[in-house]
Amino acid sequence: MDFKLEATAPDSAARAGVITTDHGEIRTPIFMPVGTLGSVKAVHQHELRDDIKAQIILGNTYHLYLRPGIEILEKAGGLHKFNGWERPILTDSGGFQVFSLSANRKLTEEGAWFRSHIDGSKHLFTPERVVDIERSIGADIMMALDECPPGTADYSYARKSLDLTHRWLSRGWKRYKETEGKYGYSQAYFPIVQGVTYPDLRRESAKFVADLGADGNAIGGLAVGEPAEVMYDMIEVVNEILPKDRPRYLMGVGTPANILEGIDRGVDMFDCVMPTRNGRNGMLFTRHGIMNMRNKKWADDFSPIQEDGPSYVDVTYSKAYLRHLFIADEILAMQIASIHNLAFYLWLVGEARKHILASDFKPWKREMLECVTRRL
Amino acid sequence: MDFKLEATAPDSAARAGVITTDHGEIRTPIFMPVGTLGSVKAVHQHELRDDIKAQIILGNTYHLYLRPGIEILEKAGGLHKFNGWERPILTDSGGFQVFSLSANRKLTEEGAWFRSHIDGSKHLFTPERVVDIERSIGADIMMALDECPPGTADYSYARKSLDLTHRWLSRGWKRYKETEGKYGYSQAYFPIVQGVTYPDLRRESAKFVADLGADGNAIGGLAVGEPAEVMYDMIEVVNEILPKDRPRYLMGVGTPANILEGIDRGVDMFDCVMPTRNGRNGMLFTRHGIMNMRNKKWADDFSPIQEDGPSYVDVTYSKAYLRHLFIADEILAMQIASIHNLAFYLWLVGEARKHILASDFKPWKREMLECVTRRL
Ligand SMILES: [Zn+2]
Ligand SMILES: [Zn+2]
Numbered sequence: 183m184d185f186k187l188e189a190t191a192p193d194s195a196a197r198a199g200v201i202t203t204d205h206g207e208i209r210t211p212i213f214m215p216v217g218t219l220g221s222v223k224a225v226h227q228h229e230l231r232d233d234i235k236a237q238i239i240l241g242n243t244y245h246l247y248l249r250p251g252i253e254i255l256e257k258a259g260g261l262h263k264f265n266g267w268e269r270p271i272l273t274d275s276g277g278f279q280v281f282s283l284s285a286n287r288k289l290t291e292e293g294a295w296f297r298s299h300i301d302g303s304k305h306l307f308t309p310e311r312v313v314d315i316e317r318s319i320g321a322d323i324m325m326a327l328d329e330c331p332p333g334t335a336d337y338s339y340a341r342k343s344l345d346l347t348h349r350w351l352s353r354g355w356k357r358y359k360e361t362e363g364k365y366g367y368s369q370a371y372f373p374i375v376q377g378v379t380y381p382d383l384r385r386e387s388a389k390f391v392a393d394l395g396a397d398g399n400a401i402g403g404l405a406v407g408e409p410a411e412v413m414y415d416m417i418e419v420v421n422e423i424l425p426k427d428r429p430r431y432l433m434g435v436g437t438p439a440n441i442l443e444g445i446d447r448g449v450d451m452f453d454c455v456m457p458t459r460n461g462r463n464g465m466l467f468t469r470h471g472i473m474n475m476r477n478k479k480w481a482d483d484f485s486p487i488q489e490d491g492p493s494y495v496d497v498t499y500s501k502a503y504l505r506h507l508f509i510a511d512e513i514l515a516m517q518i519a520s521i522h523n524l525a526f527y528l529w530l531v532g533e534a535r536k537h538i539l540a541s542d543f544k545p546w547k548r549e550m551l552e553c554v555t556r557r558l
Numbered sequence: 559m560d561f562k563l564e565a566t567a568p569d570s571a572a573r574a575g576v577i578t579t580d581h582g583e584i585r586t587p588i589f590m591p592v593g594t595l596g597s598v599k600a601v602h603q604h605e606l607r608d609d610i611k612a613q614i615i616l617g618n619t620y621h622l623y624l625r626p627g628i629e630i631l632e633k634a635g636g637l638h639k640f641n642g643w644e645r646p647i648l649t650d651s652g653g654f655q656v657f658s659l660s661a662n663r664k665l666t667e668e669g670a671w672f673r674s675h676i677d678g679s680k681h682l683f684t685p686e687r688v689v690d691i692e693r694s695i696g697a698d699i700m701m702a703l704d705e706c707p708p709g710t711a712d713y714s715y716a717r718k719s720l721d722l723t724h725r726w727l728s729r730g731w732k733r734y735k736e737t738e739g740k741y742g743y744s745q746a747y748f749p750i751v752q753g754v755t756y757p758d759l760r761r762e763s764a765k766f767v768a769d770l771g772a773d774g775n776a777i778g779g780l781a782v783g784e785p786a787e788v789m790y791d792m793i794e795v796v797n798e799i800l801p802k803d804r805p806r807y808l809m810g811v812g813t814p815a816n817i818l819e820g821i822d823r824g825v826d827m828f829d830c831v832m833p834t835r836n837g838r839n840g841m842l843f844t845r846h847g848i849m850n851m852r853n854k855k856w857a858d859d860f861s862p863i864q865e866d867g868p869s870y871v872d873v874t875y876s877k878a879y880l881r882h883l884f885i886a887d888e889i890l891a892m893q894i895a896s897i898h899n900l901a902f903y904l905w906l907v908g909e910a911r912k913h914i915l916a917s918d919f920k921p922w923k924r925e926m927l928e929c930v931t932r933r934l
Contacts, residue, residue: 223888226890250878484633499642500634503596510625517889
């Protein structure tokens with residue numbers, strides 16, 4: 183994996199760059215749609231590529247490990263072959279899902295024991311095992327196993343948790359260095375900065391992470407309940423330390439406003455279920471503001487979903503029709519909203535990139551922030 | 559509406575024809591995907607047109623009357639404008655849903671009283687009102703309101719029910735003749751032959767219907783639990799009487815085998831929720847047989863869904879991936895299966911048409927019947 187920094191905005195830490203993987207280029211800043219089980223919910227692969235213009239998608243290690251399982255993914259020759267997505271894929275470590283979804287989970291020095299949320303079967307994720315699993319999935323970018331403490335964790339818990347996360351990171355890094363890409367292409371390994379909302383822990387973690395010299399670095403454990411301003415502060419604290427010549431990935435973030443603020447603070451990569459999950463519930467993000475499509479006010483508004491929208495669904499379907507589909511619980515509502523929201527997120531980061539390259543990111547961001555946070 | 563009969567197969571009543579409506583041509587025999595609420599479930603309009611190659615779709619009067627409601631459809635300028643489907647649309651009368659979905663329904667001479675399955679509100683469908691509603695929906699082909707007695711109804715019930723259906727038909731026909739296309743294009747009105755499984759009632763009904771001289775005629779009340787052979791007998795009895803120079807529509811039928819048998823007996827139009835509903839449950843119809851995609855046997859079968867299939871999904875996605883999507887309850891599974899099954903149904907009637915025109919329908923049908931009823 184290679185990262186080429188192309189430009190940094192004046193009066194901002196915002197950057198434009200290009201990540202090159204064996205499955206193609208990713209122009210940053212970038213948003214990565216979440217394809218939990220090897221499918222971005224309600225979206226065909228060709229829609230991701232042609233209508234949404236996704237450059238990289240996420241897979242969830244926890245989910246893929248349970249279904250279809252590693253044996254099937256290996257037989258298929260990796261996730262790209264299995265689901266037919268030929269562009270880059272990033273996998274999380276599964277740690278977050280172990281803590282949020284599975285029952286009877288138990289943390290030990292060795293790793294995280296958990297029971298499957300599907301059949302109750304018992305499993306162990308160790309830092310080494312997770313590298314092996316992500317090798318088998320065939321992700322272009324693999325994430326390290328970490329503990330994700332709650333956003334409300336006190337200092338002493340955060341301290342202990344961070345030490346464990348760093349010991350796990352060293353073990354995972356070692357396994358990563360001893361192994362090779364499973365399917366003939368290279369696979370990068372991103373360590374993750376933790377430290378809850380404690381600046382000294384975040385700094386310590388950022389230094390620990392930076393010292394590895396990985397192909398890219400991630401910031402985890404944010405957007406888990408803390409105020410947005412605190413999240414932005416943590417990003418600043420961390421990005422002062424993370425190397426400038428490697429991509430920075432802010433995990434699980436966020437709203438369009440969060441993404442603009444993250445970019446402004448030097449983040450290059452984002453992922454979030456919000457555009458798809460909220461979309462399936464009827465919330466549409468647009469450059470002119472947020473629409474709740476279940477609202478009665480759209481019932482007889484036969485204008486296009488978004489006349490100047492980035493995707494064909496925006497001009498093909500009307501607000502009234504989309505509202506009707508949501509009220510009637512039609513699957514097509516979720517399909518349309520998912521395509522719209524993802525295309526909008528990709529449009530937003532693409533515009534940010536253009537404005538970074540054109541040296542007017544800051545004023546553009548200020549205007550755009552007002553638009554995207556409005557309620558329509 | 560116009561119907562041109564192009565060919566009749568030797569040793570068979572199978573026919574090839576062309577229906578011309580103000581929204582374009584329909585080449586028969588044809589299968590019509592069901593778009594209950596103005597959306598064929600899990601399928602985009604452009605997929606219907608380009609991937610499935612649907613020539614006409616159905617809308618359900620009962621459902622559209624309740625949601626989005628006639629006021630909205632009129633404001634939109636009809637269903638075509640509302641949902642963006644520019645080809646022909648046929649609407650049923652809503653009678654079937656009144657009897658199967660709504661609560662506290664009550665039949666009177668005047669019409670059918672019912673309570674909405676959504677909010678319990680009380681409504682009356684009369685033959686005249688249903689014509690008005692279908693005019694407002696803007697269907698190219700509107701169906702008459704009839705009573706649908708159960709397939710097990712005894713003779714005396716069937717007799718009484720048929721008389722009511724015929725009185726309703728006369729009233730609906732009168733209203734139809736007194737009114738005009740609501741949006742500037744013409745709307746046809748198809749009467750429906752009833753009579754349960756009693757040949758004399760079916761004959762009487764077919765004569766009553768034929769005497770109206772409508773643009774097309776339908777056969778209702780079949781595939782409601784009676785043996786397939788009885789259904790085929792009823793089709794033969796009725797089609798001896800229905801005019802040859804008008805299209806014949808067998809309502810709510812059926813499996814690929816049912817459709818081949820119907821075509822063989824002179825039916826031109828079919829509709830059924832089976833390809834979409836069964837598809838959403840994991841059942842795929844193919845020219846080589848039926849696949850239950852949840853079956854373990856597909857777990858590591860990485861071959862295309864159907865190598866020689868009629869739609870891009872057949873070669874884009876593997877059996878193993880589709881099985882995984884079904885097991886994991888991913889929405890994409892329903893999307894893929896719906897496109898596949900509908901494309902197959904459209905392919906099947908298209909092939910039937912080719913073989914009718916080539917005068918080898920009968921031997922082709924014999925071979926195809928064996929294929930499509932096989933379990934894979
Ligand atoms: Zn705006
Ligand atoms: Zn075959």
